[in-house]
Amino acid sequence: MEHHLVGKVVKGMAASLLLALGTSCVTVRPEQKAILADPTMQFESNPLEESARQHVIENREAAYGGGSVQGGGCGCN
Amino acid sequence: MRLQLMLNPRARRRGRRRSFAWLSVALGALLAPHARAQVADVDVRTSVFNEPSATSKLTVIHPGAAVVVRPTSWLGVNASYDADIVTGATEAVKRGRLADIVTQASDFSDTRHVVGGGFSITRASTELSANYAYGFESDYKSQSFTVAAGTDFLQKNTKIELSYGRGFDEVCTTAFAETDAPSNRQALTSSDGCFSNADDRAVREINLDTFQAAWNQNWTPELNMQMVLTGALQNGFLENPYRSVEIAAAGDAALENHPDNRARGALALRLKYYVRPIKTAIGFGVRGYRDTWDILGQTYELSGERYLFPWLRLLVRGRYYAQTGALFWSDDYTGGEPETGPRGQYWSGDREVSPLASYSAGARLQLEKSGAGEARVFGIFRQLRAAAAFDGIKTDLKEFTWSGETPDDTLALLFTLTAGASF
Numbered sequence: 459m460e461h462h463l464v465g466k467v468v469k470g471m472a473a474s475l476l477l478a479l480g481t482s483c484v485t486v487r488p489e490q491k492a493i494l495a496d497p498t499m500q501f502e503s504n505p506l507e508e509s510a511r512q513h514v515i516e517n518r519e520a521a522y523g524g525g526s527v528q529g530g531g532c533g534c535n
Numbered sequence: 536m537r538l539q540l541m542l543n544p545r546a547r548r549r550g551r552r553r554s555f556a557w558l559s560v561a562l563g564a565l566l567a568p569h570a571r572a573q574v575a576d577v578d579v580r581t582s583v584f585n586e587p588s589a590t591s592k593l594t595v596i597h598p599g600a601a602v603v604v605r606p607t608s609w610l611g612v613n614a615s616y617d618a619d620i621v622t623g624a625t626e627a628v629k630r631g632r633l634a635d636i637v638t639q640a641s642d643f644s645d646t647r648h649v650v651g652g653g654f655s656i657t658r659a660s661t662e663l664s665a666n667y668a669y670g671f672e673s674d675y676k677s678q679s680f681t682v683a684a685g686t687d688f689l690q691k692n693t694k695i696e697l698s699y700g701r702g703f704d705e706v707c708t709t710a711f712a713e714t715d716a717p718s719n720r721q722a723l724t725s726s727d728g729c730f731s732n733a734d735d736r737a738v739r740e741i742n743l744d745t746f747q748a749a750w751n752q753n754w755t756p757e758l759n760m761q762m763v764l765t766g767a768l769q770n771g772f773l774e775n776p777y778r779s780v781e782i783a784a785a786g787d788a789a790l791e792n793h794p795d796n797r798a799r800g801a802l803a804l805r806l807k808y809y810v811r812p813i814k815t816a817i818g819f820g821v822r823g824y825r826d827t828w829d830i831l832g833q834t835y836e837l838s839g840e841r842y843l844f845p846w847l848r849l850l851v852r853g854r855y856y857a858q859t860g861a862l863f864w865s866d867d868y869t870g871g872e873p874e875t876g877p878r879g880q881y882w883s884g885d886r887e888v889s890p891l892a893s894y895s896a897g898a899r900l901q902l903e904k905s906g907a908g909e910a911r912v913f914g915i916f917r918q919l920r921a922a923a924a925f926d927g928i929k930t931d932l933k934e935f936t937w938s939g940e941t942p943d944d945t946l947a948l949l950f951t952l953t954a955g956a957s958f
Binding site: 470485486487488490491492493494496497498499500501503504505506507509510511513514515517518519520521522523524525 | 578579580582584595597599601689690691692745747751753754755756757759761763764765766767799800801802803805807809815816818821822824826828830832834840841842848850856858861887888891893895897899901903922924926928930947949951953955
């Protein structure tokens with residue numbers, strides 16, 4: 459059951475990746491990035507707080523990796 | 536030193552003037568053309584983790600501080616400090632559901648310190664960084680080096696980042712020989728004598744390699760995506776040196792015995808979408824995980840963040856995680872497992888390698904006050920920020936028991952406060 463679900467997740471992500479590659483010419487112009495630049499759109503907007511939470515989670519679960527990295531968002535820095 | 540003593544006073548003065556001139560030129564070159572780029576960020580954090588249980592009473596206080604200084608527009612230098620102050624109680628011997636003996640939890644406490652530092656170089660659309668961290672506590676030492684390279688392209692709508700980390704850890708154990716049968720190895724009872732020449736102590740190595748590739752993509756003015764692929768290799772002593780596991784019906788226990796190698800892989804996809812009608816950024820994340828111990832994991836995350844005031848925003852988040860157990864996992868190893876089978880060769884008392892699910896929910900309030908343009912808050916700060924967060928985590932252990940009894944320390948509470956300033 460668990461193996462089946464993980465398989466579905468991996469297939470879903472692979473499909474997303476293919477979709478993403480197929481449409482990689484999509485462009486957001488600089489003047490359209492006001493929302494993307496906002497802190498609420500960042501994947502890691504408070505690294506110290508999120509590292510404390512991640513620290514707790516990693517000590518209670520076997521899974522590791524795939525954590526969010528800074529740099530998501532407007533890419534305007 | 537000897538050369539300096541041999542110089543006459545005039546030569547020393549000339550040398551000092553020359554050194555001062557060079558230093559001035561170097562500082563001037565470093566700072567003057569980029570005076571407006573000079574920024575320093577200082578952030579501090581304290582988190583308190585608590586398991587409100589009658590037996591474990593685990594409490595971890597996790598203070599930390601980070602400083603980043605950017606003397607020029609292209610150079611960042613960082614330093615950090617973190618600590619874990621841990622107190623609690625745990626059973627030293629993991630007994631299974633068939634056991635007649637119920638062991639009592641014994642108290643423990645320890646403090647771990649981690650200091651780190653590094654730098655980053657940013658040029659046009661490329662960033663390179665390198666970091667080092669050293670951690671130490673009474674029974675464990677760690678060193679890690681991380682290098683990363685990232686680049687933006689397609690009008691900065693796409694960012695790719697690659698990183699590699701190498702860890703050299705050392706863990707204190709009893710002084711068993713590698714040739715001793717695992718069933719004859721004994722666990723530590725205290726950290727006394729660790730990292731000394733004590734005859735009854737030894738140091739085992741753990742080598743860690745972590746590779747990561749991250750892809751960030753802006754799809755629309757309201758949607759961005761992040762995909763992260765992580766691979767990690769662990770080699771060495773991967774057990775808890777204090778934990779014994781009952782491996783015979785007569786009650787005999789031996790030091791926990793895990794495989795020496797573990798390869799781990801994770802693939803995560805995250806999306807952030809700004810919903811204009813409700814002025815809220817919605818985040819969704821999914822992650823798949825698998826390792827060579829045959830643990831499969833899946834994680835789903837959902838969050839929403841919006842402004843309550845221009846200077847205050849609220850984030851609410853929820854998370855679900857589930858994993859299968861390791862191939863060698865058993866809640867009871869006294870049932871006469873075949874010696875050549877996974878549960879005959881290895882035994883574990885670690886709930887993290889047992890099948891489990893976990894649910895968490897939390898919220899964070901974040902305050903940020905920035906100066907408009909070149910203006911400064913209170914005449915000093917480019918930005919002031921502070922946050923308070925709370926998370927509750929409930930773990931559902933599917934098989935793990937202490938002598939047949941379900942542990943009562945499956946609820947965890949985490950409170951975190953952060954504050955920071957940019958100069």
